[in-house]
Amino acid sequence: MPIVSMFFGIIxxxxxxxxxxxxxxxxxxxSKAVYSLDGELLSGELPRKQHRLVQAWAAIHEEELQASWEVCHEGEQPMRIEPLR
Known part of the structure; x- marks a missing residue:
């Protein structure tokens, strides 16, 4: 289960x-949730504050998330992406 990023207790x-x-x-x-790469909640639920943090992080890193998804589906490990600070 490759970790792409971790920040403020969010994995x-x-x-x-x-x-x-x-x-x-x-x-x-x-709490578990699934998000699109642009930060849209698809299923599950996170506390409100963490939900907003994930949305902000995804908006900042959408291109990197897309590249990581593509690499991952070519059989390689997804790229690590900078966390929020």
Whole structure:
């Protein structure tokens, strides 16, 4: 389960054998959610503050997330992406 980024207790992952459309899996203290690469919540739920942090981070790194998704689905490890600070 490759980790793409971690910030403020939030863990973002991408899976090589995952289905389309491009998305990321996000966890925070037992809460789980799936987001599109532009930060749209697709399923699950995070606390409001963490949801907003994920949306902001995704907006900043959307191009890198797309590149990571493509690399991941070519059988390689997804790229690490800079966390929020």
């Amino acid at each position: 973002v992952r991408m899976y090589a054998d995952d289905h389309n459309s491009p998305h990321m899996h996000v966890e925070y203290q037992g």
